Amino acid sequence: MSYKxxxxxxxxLLKHVFDVQNNFKDIEAFSDFDYELYDAVLEEGAKFAENVLYPLNRDGDEEGCHHSSSGVTTPKGFKEAYQQFCEGGWQGINGSPEFGGQGLPKALHVLVEEMLYAANTSFTLYPSLTAGACAAIAAHASDELKGRYLENMQSGIWSGAMCLTEPHSGSDLGILKTKAEPNDDGSYKISGTKIFITGGEHDLADNIIHLVLARLPDAPAGPRGISLFLVPKIAVNEDGSLGDANGVSCGSIEHKMGIKASATCVMNFDEATGYIIGEPNKGLACMFTMMNKERLSIALQGTGLAEVSYQVAKQYAVERIQGRSTREGQKGAAIIEHADVRRMLMTMRSTNEANRALSVLLAMNIDLEEHSQDPGVKLQAAKTVALLTPIAKAFFTDAGFDNCNHGIQVLGGHGYVREWGVEQFARDARIAQIYEGTNGIQAQDLLVRKVCADKAETLQALFGEIAETIAASDPKFTKLAEQLTVYLAKAKDLTSTIMQQFERNPAAAQGGAVEYLNTLAYVIGGWLWVKQLNCIKVLSELEQQRKLAAAEFFFEHLMPKIDGYVASINNGYDAAFALTDDII
Ligand SMILES: Cc1cc2nc3c(=O)[nH]c(=O)nc-3n(C[C@H](O)[C@H](O)[C@H](O)COP(=O)(O)OP(=O)(O)OC[C@H]3O[C@@H](n4cnc5c(N)ncnc54)[C@H](O)[C@@H]3O)c2cc1C
Structure with a gap:
């Protein structure tokens, strides 16, 4: 089954719904780009994803990665594909041009990333981590470190890894133990063990640059005592050539449910030489530059896998004959005739297209935050990014897994067995709900930091934008605009309710955090559907029909979930605390 x-x-989305070039008109860095270029990049990205990565996906899952005393090997074909990926300039697509990157907008990059994740999630994780590491280095490292590392990382010659997690320290990074002791020359000796490190060791690149969280000897306890270090696998000489091996080794790799071709490594740092990034004890803030980039990237893992799963399920559903057809002249029914199968396919398509739109909106705000010359625009964009990132990460990855699960269900028993490959999509999608901060932690971040601590100011501004879209919506879609008005009011009320609950009892209020996040995600999804409908005139008749039907399905069958979330949050979470830990 193919992926397109x-x-x-x-x-x-780029041209009509968000008109990104118009939004970027004051951004000098993007002044040479136009839609012709964006379309060409999308076309080339599609060719690479469809023709190079997708054919490796199944075999990569079967072969997996292997660890031996000489290191970690990736599956057959990965090295060659990675070479092609680097030669095509894909690693640095959104990277800083000062260090060899192409400096294209994130709004374009997210769409390419979605294709890559759809075609081969395991492969895509390696460059995704590198891109995130580059962003943190570019934003916070000294000029010397940038000069020595960034160019080779943005070209993919060297890759990057993110080393946070330790055996006892997962969601709670404040208790991590890895040590950093100062050397006389300004560098540090890094010692400790990190687990679950994606791309911690592999055979794709000549060097691996680890960004490691560790504590200085006099560091205060908790998250305020964490510093960030750049630790290369192989030392890099002043002239940029590779020197001796550093004290970095891979102890083992994990055997996992999915993403089997992505090496998940136990990494040992044994007095490895590292270089501080940013200020001592302020490493977590620097690491957040990487983590936020990764959160969006992982959100795209969700959308990509949901999209490929939808495509395979649809192709199967038109061919599989089961039951009697109600259509004239046909005996057997293709399963796509059955309402339940259509329900699943439309759920997949209508969430995928809403989520894709949100990824462009979020990325466009990242571009404005990073490049706008207007301080007001920059600040508002930064706040919007902070608000939307946990929503995208959690909602897209939950939808990603749910939609892959629908994909299996559409194929029935043929989905559960290996043959058609949809069970791999679900296995590969599952981790996205866990890493980069579990979805529960994302919901908590949204409620506590992005809404309550902000007194919901950024959210209110977003609600204002939604109201503007409703006011300006095409009269042909009045019914949907009216429904959106109703759900917007519910989201506003719910925001007041949960903020009050949080003030009274923060711990219990967090019981509703995931439902609150989902409520906002559905309202934003509905908004972005109306925004899309307002532009559909440029599409063919057929595509207009498809968009309208998907939007109506989203409003009629998915947005009503909001009523359940509202009821549940209004009920409070006392029942969850009614039992003692031993009898729950
Ligand atoms: C395949 C894979 C790849 C990974 N890649 C990387 C990587 O490249 N770099 C890296 O550093 N790490 C990586 N990780 C680690 C990953 O980020 C963590 O597994 C994740 O953050 C959760 O931590 P944990 O597994 O220790 O779970 P825990 O923190 O123990 O959480 C267990 C459960 O408790 C909940 N929970 C915990 N604390 C709270 C709280 N305060 N409030 C509410 N609920 C809470 C969680 O939501 C979760 O449901 C990877 C993990 C895997 C499996």
Whole structure:
């Protein structure tokens, strides 16, 4: 079964729904770019995803990665694909041009990333981590470190890894133990063990640059005592050539449910030489530059896998004959005739297209935050990014897994067995709900930091934008605009309710955090559907029909979930605390 990157939908979002070039008109860094270029990048990205990465996906899952005394090997074909990926300039697509990157907008990059994740999630994780590491180095490292590392990382010659997690320290990074002791020359000796490190060791690149969280000897306890270090696998000489091996080794790799071709490593740092990034004890804030980039990237893992799963399920559903057809002249029914199968396919498509739109909106705000010359625009964009990132991470990855699960269900028993490959999509999607901060932690971040601590100011501004879209919506879609008005009011009320609950009892209020996040995600999804409908005139008749039907399905069958979330949050979470730990 084939995968076809949804290039037309992507181009529609960039050009018509978000008109990104107009939004970027004051951004000097993007002044040379135009839609012709964006379309060409999408086309080339699609070819790479469809023709190079997708064919490796199944075999990569079967072969997996292997660890031996000489290191970690990736599956057959990965090295060659990685070489092609680097030669195509894909690693540095959104990277800083000062260090060899192409400096293209994040709004374009997210769409390419979605295709890559759809085609081969395991492969895509390696460059995704590198891109995140580059962003943190570019934002916070000294000029010397940038000069020595960034160019080779942005070209993919060297890759990056993110080393936070330790055996006893997962969601709670404040208790991590890895030590950093100062050397006389300004560098540090890093010692400790990190677990679950994606791409911690592999055979794709000549060097691996680890960004490691560790504590200085006099560091205060907790998250305020964490510093960030750049620790290369192989030392890099002043002239940029590779020197001796550093004290970095891979102890083992994990055997996992999915993403089997992505090496998940136990990494031992044994007095390895590291270089501080940013200020001592302020490493967590620097690491957040990487983590936020990764959170969006992982959100795209969700959308990508949901999209490929939808495509395979649809192809299967038109061919599989089961039951009697109600259509004239046909005996057997293709299963796509059955309402329940259509329900699943439309759920997949309508969430995928809403989530894709949100990824462009979020990325466009990242571009404005990073490049706008207007301090007001920059600040508002930064706040919007902070608000939307946990929503995208959690909602897209939950939808990613749910939609992959629908994909299996559409294929029935043939989905559960290996043959058609959809069970791999679900296995590969599952981790996205856990890493980069579990979805429960994302919901907590949204409620506590992004809404309550902000007195919901950024959210209110977003609600204002939604109201503007409703006011300006095409009269043909009045019914949907009216429904959106109703759900917007519910989201506003719910925001007041949960903020009051949080003030009274913060611990219990967090019981509703996931439902609150989902409520906002559905309202934003509905908003972005109306925004899309307002632009559909540029599409063919057929595509207009498809968009309208998907939007109506989203409003009629998915947004009503909000009523359940509202009821549940209004009920409070006392029942969850009614039992003692031993009898729950
Ligand atoms: C395949 C894979 C790849 C990974 N890649 C990387 C990587 O590259 N770099 C890296 O550093 N790490 C990586 N990780 C680690 C990953 O980020 C952590 O597993 C994740 O953050 C959760 O930590 P934990 O597993 O220790 O779970 P825990 O923190 O023990 O959480 C267990 C459960 O408790 C909940 N929970 C915990 N604390 C709270 C709280 N305060 N409030 C509410 N609920 C809470 C969680 O939501 C979760 O449901 C990877 C993990 C895997 C499996």
């Amino acid at each position: 990157a949804p290039v037309d939908d992507m181009s529609f």
